[in-house]
Amino acid sequence: MTSYPAAMILASSPPTTAFVRAPSPRLAEAELTFLERQDVDVERAGAQHAGYRDLLLRLGLEVVAFPEAPDQPDGVFVEDVVVVVDDAAILTRPGAPSRRGEVETVRADLVRRGFTVHALRQPATLDGGDVLQVGDTMYVGRTRRTNDGGAAQLARLVAPLGRRVVRVDVTGALHLKTAVTALPDGTFVALPDWFDSGAVRGDVVVVPEPTGADVLLVGETVVVAASAARAAALIREHGFRVESVDISEFEKCEAGVTCLSVLTRR
Ligand code: GLY
Numbered sequence: 001m002t003s004y005p006a007a008m009i010l011a012s013s014p015p016t017t018a019f020v021r022a023p024s025p026r027l028a029e030a031e032l033t034f035l036e037r038q039d040v041d042v043e044r045a046g047a048q049h050a051g052y053r054d055l056l057l058r059l060g061l062e063v064v065a066f067p068e069a070p071d072q073p074d075g076v077f078v079e080d081v082v083v084v085v086d087d088a089a090i091l092t093r094p095g096a097p098s099r100r101g102e103v104e105t106v107r108a109d110l111v112r113r114g115f116t117v118h119a120l121r122q123p124a125t126l127d128g129g130d131v132l133q134v135g136d137t138m139y140v141g142r143t144r145r146t147n148d149g150g151a152a153q154l155a156r157l158v159a160p161l162g163r164r165v166v167r168v169d170v171t172g173a174l175h176l177k178t179a180v181t182a183l184p185d186g187t188f189v190a191l192p193d194w195f196d197s198g199a200v201r202g203d204v205v206v207v208p209e210p211t212g213a214d215v216l217l218v219g220e221t222v223v224v225a226a227s228a229a230r231a232a233a234l235i236r237e238h239g240f241r242v243e244s245v246d247i248s249e250f251e252k253c254e255a256g257v258t259c260l261s262v263l264t265r266r
Contacts (some may be wrong), residue, residue, distance in 0.1 A: 003160050014219035015263035018056045019109070021066040021078050029073040030253035031096045033144060033174045038252045045249035049076065052260055055245050059188075059218040060262070064113075066106045075102050076250070077259040079177075080127040080145075082106055083154065084264045085138075085161050089115035090154065095125040095145030111266050118157050126150030129175030129259055134182045139200060143174025168199040177258050180204075181215045183222060183240055189213050189231065205238065207231040212257030216263075223257050232260050 028040035053063050069075035074096070081103045083090045089110040091103050103119075110117050120126055130141035131154070138158060140151040148167070153163035172194030173179040179194035190197060191213045197204055198233045207213050212231025216223040224232040226246040236242050247257060 008029065008178070013265060015265055016060075016062060017113075017264045017266060018061040018063050019051075019078055019082075019106070019262040020049075020053055020056075020063060020260060021076050021106075022046070022068050022226055023076040024068075024070050024073050026071065026073040026256070027076065027253060030077075030255075032254055034172075035254050039247050040252050040260070045076075048245075048249055050249060054246050054255075055223065055243055056218065056261065057136060057218065059221055059223075059243070061218065064109065066109055069102060069105050072099070072102045072105075074099050074253070075105070077253075077255050077257045078262050080129050080175075080211050082110065082262055083114070083126075083128050083131050083159050084115070084262055085133070085163060085265070087114070087116055087266065088161060089117050089159065089264075091117060091119040092126045092128055093120045093122065093124050093144070093149075093150065094127050097125075099127075102253070111196070113264075115264075115266065120150060120153050123147070124150040124153045126154060127175060129177050130170070132176055132181060132201075133163075134186055134202075137164050137178075137201070138163050139176060140165050141169050141170040141179075142167050142187060143170045143173075143176065155227055166199060169196040170194060174243075174254050177214050178254075178256060180213055181258065182217075183215070183235065183238065184217055184220050187233065187238065189215055205234060207234065211256060213253055216256050216257045216261070218263065223250065225240055225257050227251060 180190035212228030
């Protein structure tokens with residue numbers, strides 16, 4: 001297995017804070033691209049969201065809730081509206097027009113928290129779910145949601161912070177992070193049929209379930225969806241501590257564990 005020096009993988013110390021948002025009562029109307037619509041139990045989603053928040057608390061994070069956005073069915077997927085790099089918070093311009101109203105609802109909390117806030121501008125489109133940060137590299141999916149203009153504007157904003165953007169074609173999934181994320185040592189966990197795996201630098205572990213490639217790192221702990229038990233076992237076999245969390249109602253809305261939070265060091 002490839003071993004990168006820890007400094008290459010972790011841009012800095014582990015996260016201290018998780019920004020989240022309560023699910024909307026209209027969650028069942030969330031955007032769908034690759035999935036068929038299924039019944040969503042909003043009450044159960046609320047309980048699963050509480051379980052997710054509790055897990056982040058147990059892992060030592062302060063959990064901060066963005067303002068509720070009851071009229072935004074996808075508003076719970078906060079990852080898509082802001083990309084955080086060090087002390088910069090970059091508000092995105094989501095690819096789905098229905099989601100653009102979510103963006104400004106998070107600005108005030110980010111300013112209050114001391115972030116320098118930037119914003120992507122038309123004609124850029126970019127969802128945070130298409131941005132995978134591994135060390136100093138920011139892999140940006142080229143998807144139905146994120147265009148070249150979005151990647152280019154992001155690249156200009158993060159270059160002074162020492163980050164480089166690498167674009168990755170994604171064909172089989174909504175977001176890059178549906179198809180690939182990385183473990184704490186930089187090994188990728190992935191569904192290689194869904195993206196151009198030649199674009200990522202490092203070893204790739206193929207996961208067995210369609211929900212197993214989207215993992216959330218909280219320091220050295222790897223958070224995996226409960227629906228991906230075989231991926232969780234595989235990641236444990238690679239020597240990592242794994243926590244599973246049931247997010248089945250959000251999975252029906254085409255989301256994974258990373259979608260539900262933005263982890264920061266502020
Ligand atoms: N429902 C997740 C998204 O389409 O953005």
